[in-house]
Amino acid sequence: MLHRIVINIAGGHYAGALQTTKEIESKLLGIFKHDVRVIDLDERAIAPRQYSDKDYDFESIIHEIKNVSSKGDLVIILVCGCYSLFDSKLCDLSSLKVFVDSDGDKRLINLIQQKHVITGDDLESCISYYMDHLRPEMINYIDPSKTKADIIIPSANDALGTAIIVDGIVKVVEQYQGGGSNDTKKLFPQLDFNLERMELQKERYYELS
Template identity: 45%
Template sequence: MPNTKLVISLAGGHATGIVNVARKLQSSIAKFFSDTTVTIIDLDEIAKDNAERTYSGLDIDFDELYFDLKNITHDGIDIIIICGCYALYDKRINDISKLKVFLDSDGDKRLINLILKEKADTPDKLSALIAEYMDNLRPEMIKYIEPTIAHADLIIPYENEEMGFQIILDGVIKVIDQIDGGKKKHTATPVWDYENERMDVQKERYLDLS
């Protein structure tokens, strides 16, 4: 089979479990399709490695990312999961993404998740984290990240992460079935009925699961 790329973009605010969803998706696809290569690109890690963070899309070299995406090639089907706060930020990557998802949650929950994630269990650590959130992360969310929700095909509330994951997985399975004509055998049971077995036909029905 010639190489086929399937790009999926998973975005959302800070500490909303985007990477966890991506890893679950990677694991599940690997179980269903052993000869399909699944690559995760974590944009938050790329931004974190930037020594002089601007807390904006400038923290990620989208030119390099786009070039790398074009040059990822394996035999069979390549599924590339782009995850992170800025996964829906760049127009070129949005244009080549088969499915664009925004995992939504309110600011209070994101702050609580950050406190738990960073283990801010002393007054000094907690004070520093809250200052970081108020001075940098919250403005970044409002100005740069939250507006990208307009590019999403699916908006999944944080509380419905498992349901959202099942929708994404089902859509990906159907696209792979369509690409190879159903030749790959798997035990996945469809969760949703996508007309004509295309992920982009009925996805607007699930635009906002809240």
């Protein structure tokens, strides 16, 4: 029987959730022989965008997660994107819920840099896009979902946050395997990530700074 371990990694626009997810994927592939899959919700936004939860078919996404296949007996599924913590049913599948936090100024700067703004008109268009669409979406839909996170990591300190997340995933896998196996090891043994305690404190979340 295939066991699926789902990790949800959310964050604001241009906060670095996808980059963090890719780093986690790379580290997990260096630890486990198990399959690691990435599902990027931001790539699945329905066009034309409404800049709300209506942009996503969560039922289809959940169906896809539940039907992920693997040649082995375990697969780790990293679900990332702005709305990874929005849908309650999607969160119910998750063993660990993460939010990559970043302030609005930093996210706007990242947007400008990624859009390769050159002219004044480009800059004006970029700022208008942020103020008219991304900022309201962040306030109304994405930021409130942060309260569902088990752990919040600042994008400025993603190395430490990534280390803790990886250690937490290792613990989940070890629990499934009955306390660990020869093909698993802790990449960061100095970081004790107590998932059992987190399960007993659903209304709380941890914030690194």
